[in-house]
Amino acid sequence: MPIVQGAVTLFLLWWIFHDPVKRSQMTMALQRAQLLWLIPGLFCFGAVLLCSTMRWYVLLAIQKIHFGWKRTFSLVMIGMFFNLFLLGSVGGDVLKIFYSMKEVPQQKTAVFFSIMFDRFIGMFSLMVVTLFIGLFSFRQLLANPVTEGLLTTVLAVFGGFVCFLIFSLVVNYFHLWKYIPHWIPGHRTLVDIGTALSAYSSKKKALGSAFFYSILMNIFLFGSGIFAAYAFSALPGAPGAGPMIVVIPIVNTICNIPISLSGIGVREGLFETLLNTLYGTPKSLAVLISLTSFSLTVFWSLIGGIFYLFYRPSSGGNSSFHEMSDQVELLEEEVESNAEKNF
Numbered sequence: 001m002p003i004v005q006g007a008v009t010l011f012l013l014w015w016i017f018h019d020p021v022k023r024s025q026m027t028m029a030l031q032r033a034q035l036l037w038l039i040p041g042l043f044c045f046g047a048v049l050l051c052s053t054m055r056w057y058v059l060l061a062i063q064k065i066h067f068g069w070k071r072t073f074s075l076v077m078i079g080m081f082f083n084l085f086l087l088g089s090v091g092g093d094v095l096k097i098f099y100s101m102k103e104v105p106q107q108k109t110a111v112f113f114s115i116m117f118d119r120f121i122g123m124f125s126l127m128v129v130t131l132f133i134g135l136f137s138f139r140q141l142l143a144n145p146v147t148e149g150l151l152t153t154v155l156a157v158f159g160g161f162v163c164f165l166i167f168s169l170v171v172n173y174f175h176l177w178k179y180i181p182h183w184i185p186g187h188r189t190l191v192d193i194g195t196a197l198s199a200y201s202s203k204k205k206a207l208g209s210a211f212f213y214s215i216l217m218n219i220f221l222f223g224s225g226i227f228a229a230y231a232f233s234a235l236p237g238a239p240g241a242g243p244m245i246v247v248i249p250i251v252n253t254i255c256n257i258p259i260s261l262s263g264i265g266v267r268e269g270l271f272e273t274l275l276n277t278l279y280g281t282p283k284s285l286a287v288l289i290s291l292t293s294f295s296l297t298v299f300w301s302l303i304g305g306i307f308y309l310f311y312r313p314s315s316g317g318n319s320s321f322h323e324m325s326d327q328v329e330l331l332e333e334e335v336e337s338n339a340e341k342n343f
Helices: 002-017 020-031 035-062 069-085 089-103 105-136 138-142 145-173 187-200 204-230 241-255 266-279 283-310 321-342
Strands: none
Touching: 002 020, 002 266, 020 283, 035 069, 035 105, 035 204, 035 283, 069 089, 069 283, 089 105, 089 321, 105 138, 105 145, 105 187, 105 204, 105 241, 105 321, 138 145, 145 187, 145 241, 145 266, 204 241, 204 283, 241 266, 266 283
């Protein structure tokens, strides 16, 4: 799968940047950019990370895990760093799970559930925001065959997510894990999410708080993307806040499909297609806005690298990423085995 994703990523990047005229236009646009707009964009993305920390902190507290707000924030930042360099959220999750296990070795399963549910509620909130905004721009998206196709893709992702959720809940409620064949794609993810949902389902007040922080995260994500666009507001065809609010959730939803490595190439292609088709933004400028927005993520990911350099677990020393992956893999197998044994 990573080989296929890598090939798709390289092809998309070639397709987007192969035109020398487009590259020249991007260079000229960058020279006219008002980069001071990126400062509030950086603050917005910093607020995204703070909300992410608070959401995970709440989910850990439900499991009676308390290793401090500062350590929780440090682990979120370390996860960001490894998401960048390992090209995907799985790498960051491995680090978060491993170091959390070091903090509370007697509650490693609960830590695992908190991270699985954190990922789930993040996706759920994104679906809610995307559908809400899609309702207001429904006619506009249907007016063009290209954007209509992208809207259909978003609805398909949402439908698949709902089916996945219902299936996990039904299987978990009726204790059917041992009857689900292991060869089914995503079997382990089904077990992970299903058991995590079971662990959190009765804590409605705390879940409401986690969902609230997820919505705030999406709002601040809008802010970072909008300020990235404002950096090019002096150029003809530059989009304002309204177009970015319509485009960003669609892009983020489709980028969750594992087509390319970390959505690289897909993100730029979607910004180019949507902004140009709906609002007449020059393709070169749309791609540059996407890259500028992504640069805010890169900045904070690099800050996460500083956290990683100085982070020391409360118990035990550092290990290689291979050793961390092995330990997390063993924990996943234990969770899967217990689900099938107990249910």
